[in-house]
Amino acid sequence: MSRAGGTAAVERAAEETETGTEAGPPAARPLRVRNLTKRFGGLTAVDGASFDVEEGSLTGLIGPNGAGKSTTFDCITGVRRPDGGSVHLYGEEITGLPPYAVAERGLVRTFQIARELKEMTVIENVMLAPKDQRGERLWRSVLPGPRRAVIEQERELRERAWETLEFFEIDHLAEEYAGNLSGGQRKLLELARALLTDPHVLLLDEPLAGVNPVLEEKLLGRIHDLRAEGYTFLLVEHDMDVIMNNCERVIVMHQGRVIADDAPAAIMEDERVIDAYLGANV
Amino acid sequence: MGVSADRLSARLPGGDGALILAVFLALYAGFGLLGVLLGLDANGLASTLQRITFFAAVYALLALALNLQWGYAGLFNIGVAGFMAVGVYTMAMLTAPTDPGTGGLPGLGLPLPVGIVGGMLAAALVGALAALPALRLKADYLAIVTLALSEIIRIVYNSTSLRTFSIAGVDLGTGGSQGLALPTNPINALFYSDARSPASPPTALGEAAFGLFGAAGVQHTTVVDWTYTLVLVVFVWLFYRLLSRVGNSPFGRVLKAIREDELVARSLGKDTGRFKIKTFMLGCALMGLGGILWQGSQSYVSPNNFLPILTFYIFIALIIGGSGSNTGSVIGGALFVGLLFEGPTFVRRLVAQQIPLGDAPDTFVAAVEPLASLDVTPLLAYALGNLASLRFVLAGVVLVYFVQTRPKGLLGHRKEIAASVDLSERPNRPARADGGERR
Numbered sequence: 086m087s088r089a090g091g092t093a094a095v096e097r098a099a100e101e102t103e104t105g106t107e108a109g110p111p112a113a114r115p116l117r118v119r120n121l122t123k124r125f126g127g128l129t130a131v132d133g134a135s136f137d138v139e140e141g142s143l144t145g146l147i148g149p150n151g152a153g154k155s156t157t158f159d160c161i162t163g164v165r166r167p168d169g170g171s172v173h174l175y176g177e178e179i180t181g182l183p184p185y186a187v188a189e190r191g192l193v194r195t196f197q198i199a200r201e202l203k204e205m206t207v208i209e210n211v212m213l214a215p216k217d218q219r220g221e222r223l224w225r226s227v228l229p230g231p232r233r234a235v236i237e238q239e240r241e242l243r244e245r246a247w248e249t250l251e252f253f254e255i256d257h258l259a260e261e262y263a264g265n266l267s268g269g270q271r272k273l274l275e276l277a278r279a280l281l282t283d284p285h286v287l288l289l290d291e292p293l294a295g296v297n298p299v300l301e302e303k304l305l306g307r308i309h310d311l312r313a314e315g316y317t318f319l320l321v322e323h324d325m326d327v328i329m330n331n332c333e334r335v336i337v338m339h340q341g342r343v344i345a346d347d348a349p350a351a352i353m354e355d356e357r358v359i360d361a362y363l364g365a366n367v
Numbered sequence: 368m369g370v371s372a373d374r375l376s377a378r379l380p381g382g383d384g385a386l387i388l389a390v391f392l393a394l395y396a397g398f399g400l401l402g403v404l405l406g407l408d409a410n411g412l413a414s415t416l417q418r419i420t421f422f423a424a425v426y427a428l429l430a431l432a433l434n435l436q437w438g439y440a441g442l443f444n445i446g447v448a449g450f451m452a453v454g455v456y457t458m459a460m461l462t463a464p465t466d467p468g469t470g471g472l473p474g475l476g477l478p479l480p481v482g483i484v485g486g487m488l489a490a491a492l493v494g495a496l497a498a499l500p501a502l503r504l505k506a507d508y509l510a511i512v513t514l515a516l517s518e519i520i521r522i523v524y525n526s527t528s529l530r531t532f533s534i535a536g537v538d539l540g541t542g543g544s545q546g547l548a549l550p551t552n553p554i555n556a557l558f559y560s561d562a563r564s565p566a567s568p569p570t571a572l573g574e575a576a577f578g579l580f581g582a583a584g585v586q587h588t589t590v591v592d593w594t595y596t597l598v599l600v601v602f603v604w605l606f607y608r609l610l611s612r613v614g615n616s617p618f619g620r621v622l623k624a625i626r627e628d629e630l631v632a633r634s635l636g637k638d639t640g641r642f643k644i645k646t647f648m649l650g651c652a653l654m655g656l657g658g659i660l661w662q663g664s665q666s667y668v669s670p671n672n673f674l675p676i677l678t679f680y681i682f683i684a685l686i687i688g689g690s691g692s693n694t695g696s697v698i699g700g701a702l703f704v705g706l707l708f709e710g711p712t713f714v715r716r717l718v719a720q721q722i723p724l725g726d727a728p729d730t731f732v733a734a735v736e737p738l739a740s741l742d743v744t745p746l747l748a749y750a751l752g753n754l755a756s757l758r759f760v761l762a763g764v765v766l767v768y769f770v771q772t773r774p775k776g777l778l779g780h781r782k783e784i785a786a787s788v789d790l791s792e793r794p795n796r797p798a799r800a801d802g803g804e805r806r
Contacts, residue, residue: 162634188636196634202627204782205620208790213620214635220617220787221637223645227612235616236787243786244794260791262782282636 113176115140115286115317116161116192122169123153123160130156132341133170138286143308143318145332145349147325149362152338154321155197158290162194163187174286189216191285195292197321199271203264207255207274210263211246214281218242246281253277253307269300276307286317293327305331329353337361383694390698394419394705401713405720409584417593419709424599425661426700430685431606431693432653438690438779439614440646441626443510446497447654447681449517450490452673454655455549455662456524458486460539462550472531472540472547479550483659490655491648493520498647502640517675525670546669549662554595558587565591592664599660603697606653610693613649620785622646683707683762686769689779698777707762715751727752 116138123131131153138144148154159165161172163184171180174192182190202210220226220235250256253273258266263274272292279287292308293301305327312318322328328335329349337345337352339361345352352358398419402412429447436442444450462482463474477485493516501512523529524541531540541547556562558573565588569577573587580590613619621642624632632639662668680703688699718724727748728734734749750757769776784790 164630164634183638184630184633185636185638188634193636194634196631200628200631202624202631204627205623206784206790209620209623209784209786212617212786212790213624213632213637216636218617221621221642223613223618223649226616226618226787227609232612232616232787239617239786239788243788243790243792246790247793278635 113173114138115175116319117173117176118157118161118170119173120170121157121160121167121172123156123165123167129341131160131167134338134341134343135170136336136343136346138317138319139334141312141315141317142334143312143320143332145328145335146319146321146338147323147328147335148338151340152361153341154338155290156341157338158194158288158321161187162192162288188282188284191283192288193279193282193284193286194288195272195275195279195290197290197294199268199275201263201266201271201274203262205263206260207263207266208243208246208250208259210274211249211278211281212239212242214278215242215245216282249277249281252310254303267297267300269296269304272296273300273304273307276304280311280316284316286319287311289318289320291321291323293322293324301327387694387697387701390701391420391423394423394701397705398709398713401717404717405713410586410589413580413585413593414589415713417589417596419705421592421596421599421664422704422708423701424596424603425657426681426684426704427603427697428599428606428657428660428700429654429681430688430696430700431603431610432650432657433681433685434690434693434696435610435613435653436647436650438685438692438696439619439626440622440643442498442502442643442647442650443507444513444647444650445510445675445678445682446513446515446517446520447678448673448675449513449520450494450651450654451658451661451677452517452520452524452670453493454486454490454652454658455668455672456486456541456547457489457655458482458659459547459549459668460541461485463540463548465538472542473538475537475539479553482550483656486659487652487655490658491652494648494651495644498644502643502647514675514678517673517678521670521673524673542669544670546667549666549668551666552595552663554591554598557594558591595664602656602660607693607697614693614783614785616785616787618642623785680708680762683766686766686776689776689781691775692778692781692783695776695778695781702777707758707765711754711758711761715754718747718751722747724748724751 114137118137119135121131121134122129134153134157146154146157156165160167161179163179163182163186166181171178173179174187174190177190179187179190179192202213205213218235219231219238222231225231225235247256247259250259253276255266255270255273255277258270263271266274272295276287276289276292289308292304296304308318308320309331320328320332329352332349335345335347335349335352336343337355337358339357344357344361345355347355395416398415399412402415405411407415429451433444433447436444458479459482460474461477462479463472463476465473465476467473497512497516498509501509525544526541527543529541530543530545531538533539551562553562555565556570558569558576559565559567560570561567569587576590577587581587614622621632621637621639624635624637625639625642629639658673662672684699684703685696686699687702688695688697690696724744724747728745731749734746737743737745
């Protein structure tokens with residue numbers, strides 16, 4: 086995997102062992118959502134949802150259409166401002182922060198419909214992502230002296246970008262315009278881009294929707310690799326099999342509420358979940 | 368045409384620079400020919416080419432500044448004329464003498480460079496004022512706000528109550544509708560011992576230059592005007608370099624992302640509002656400077672120089688060239704001036720000289736009526752007589768043509784990669800021992 090991404094994960098793991106051996110309080114959870122509420126006019130899309138995501142886990146979030154999954158994602162990542170409740174990232178409150186501030190703190194999302202930047206090449210897309218790029222300051226980009234430092238950093242980032250593309254096996258497409266990619270390749274690109282922001286937690290909104298089985302296998306493989314490196318994932322997915330076979334914990338939403346939060350095997354047996362999916366009254 | 372422009376650019380050694388040069392040489396050849404056919408003398412020809420170059424340069428400057436806002440970041444600013452006005456007026460008010468003679472307007476009496484920087488800063492600040500509330504809204508609102516603001520600015524400068532005024536005991540004035548005197552062009556000081564008066568004896572440089580070009584029949588004023596025009600060309604080069612750097616950098620990459628999908632940029636941790644404000648302010652400062660350089664060739668500026676039509680001309684230049692491309696901005700400026708702005712006037716003069724058309728009819732009906740008897744002369748005469756208005760029609764037709772068939776202009780389809788290094792350069796990987804395919 087990409088060197089820097091890997092290092093970040095290792096460093097984080099090291100920090101945790103430190104706090105662990107020093108018998109301090111258990112490290113705060115990556116993501117803690119409490120009583121999250123979002124109303125659109127008279128409709129309550131998210132109705133007091135509460136759940137946690139554990140460090141280094143691959144947690145699934147499922148629910149029938151209109152259950153409020155995507156709105157929950159939007160509220161967590163600041164795309165929408167919640168009407169009530171709180172979101173904490175590693176103990177720090179991020180409720181209602183704008184998306185860029187949430188991303189800066191290490192929580193990055195992908196979109197249900199891949200939002201690649203069509204008129205930029207694949208490598209340009211991923212080069213956009215890294216945080217704290219010197220050249221994002223206007224004066225540094227323009228003045229001759231500081232620009233040298235910008236170019237130096239761009240070289241390093243270029244190396245990371247190529248490595249990340251190799252990891253996702255889309256390096257052969259690096260100079261292709263992102264708009265020319267297939268649906269599955271776009272999803273890979275989105276994940277690659279999100280990863281280059283050095284996140285701690287990744288929220289993936291239906292990463293497998295519209296992806297062919299071969300690429301689906303590849304994508305899931307990469308997600309498992311990354312999880313093994315210490316990244317934390319929260320995954321919205323429609324395909325029940327994917328969730329049940331890959332996630333160790335599943336949160337089920339229905340009509341804006343969390344109705345179950347358990348291991349996949351237990352979820353399969355859960356009466357409320359079955360009712361929600363079969364349309365019976367809860 | 369865009370493809371052929373690309374092919375030309377690929378074939379020419381020197382790439383884009385050579386392409387721009389080729390466009391200018393073609394314009395010179397065309398206008399040179401028109402001039403010879405019109406029977407212009409050496410001074411007339413030199414003066415014609417100077418005029419073309421001057422306007423091509425100022426439109427290139429403004430199209431480049433607009434390209435930064437609209438082409439790079441998708442910020443729809445249709446108040447270009449207003450920001451130019453702020454730049455010019457602030458410069459003039461900062462540099463006007465504190466004790467003007469009779470009829471003059473008082474100012475702060477600061478040196479010209481201070482005035483120019485002040486004008487740019489003022490334009491940038493007014494830009495920020497417009498952008499801060501509008502950038503929070505959707506793009507269309509920025510367009511409405513900037514258009515309205517540009518008219519407000521023009522009307523304020525036009526207002527009689529601001530003809531002269533004083534703030535904290537300092538007398539200032541905008542001159543109202545009569546306009547405001549501009550500081551003496553420093554280029555004049557190169558050639559004349561008294562920069563204010565072309566009648567004064569020339570300096571040593573002036574003596575040499577006037578002697579050299581005078582032998583070829585070129586008048587003094589043409590030499591001075593050409594010198595100023597060359598200064599503008601240098602500024603076009605500076606703008607081009609500056610904006611290329613902005614574009615080919617991580618900053619430019621974020622701008623490109625904002626133009627395509629702002630939510631993506633925000634979701635990747637970019638505070639897009641700050642990027643937009645900075646870009647908008649830089650663009651407005653450059654528009655202010657562009658206005659100063661344009662009006663600097665005159666001795667007077669009045670609010671009528673900044674009608675909204677000016678903004679639309681700049682948009683047409685940028686659309687022809689292709690928004691998003693700096694080379695396109697320069698070429699668009701040159702083609703707009705050559706083919707739409709100056710070209711028709713020359714063609715009219717030539718036609719009027721070659722074909723005796725008689726008096727133009729007064730009304731359109733009178734012009735069309737003789738068509739029944741297959742007499743096209745009155746219609747032609749009418750068209751030539753009303754060329755000033757027909758130029759608008761021509762500009763409109765060109766605009767419609769481009770928006771319909773080539774929305775990306777001549778060069779806008781070229782996508783320059785926004786990075787300060789060559790992204791296709793792949794890091795060296797250690798050769799794999801098995802030599803086989805990866806994975």
